[in-house]
Amino acid sequence: MGNVCNGTVFNHPVQMTALACGVSMGTIYRLKPGQLPGNSSGQTAPPPPPPPPRKLTKEEEARKALLEQSCEQMRVLVMKKYGQEWGDIVRHFVLEELKQNKNLSVLELHNKLVWAYADFPMPAPTLYAFLKGLGFTYRVEGSKSIVVKPIVVKDITYTIP
Structure with a gap:
């Protein structure tokens, strides 16, 4: 069409194709x-x-x-830092919560611990590693990590290097 179509949609074939087909210009660029x-x-x-x-x-x-x-290494460091003070408290708290609630996520557990103990020092990711160090395991449901009770509860020992 020459100079007549300058500044119009006819001068831009990708834009014209996108408008005609009802798709975005990115779709037109992606097509081979x-x-x-x-x-x-x-x-x-x-x-x-x-x-x-x-x-x-x-x-x-x-x-x-x-x-x-x-x-x-993170698990070992977390156990070294918090094991003496919080190990038995957290284990007892988790076992009591698991008796009442079958599906307990780490985030829910963290919120309950922070509410119950105002001086609870661990953030949720650290609590995840700490629970692993205490012998708890997890199963994944959707995007949540659900805490699972360890098989043997009475004989769990954790060492603080």
């Missing part, structure tokens, strides 16, 4: 020529195959191993 309806064969191209799984580099493997070690 074989994916357009009405290509030369009359059918849309099949979706591309998924990329092969990427192998971890040595650095990423080392980082993953360090993360696993750091979780264990």
Whole structure:
């Protein structure tokens, strides 16, 4: 159309296509020529195959191993810091709560502990590691970590290095 269409939608084919099809311009940019309806064969191209799984580099493997070690180290540090003062209190509190409430998330437990003990020092992520150190386990329901009673309660001992 020449200079007549300057400054109009006809001068921008992507914008014109998006308006005509009722989609965003990002959708038009993402489409490849074989994916357009009405290509030369009359059918849309099949979706591309998924990329092969990427192998971890040595650095990423080392980082993953360090993360696993750091979780264990965090548990040890948390037990060292809070074990003497809060170990028996938290264990007793959790067991009493589990008797009353079958599904107790770590966040709910943290809120109850903060309400019951005004000087409770741990944030919720630290409580998670602390409970692991006390021998409690978790099951995941949706996005919540539900505290599960340990199999043997009376013989649980935790060491403070």
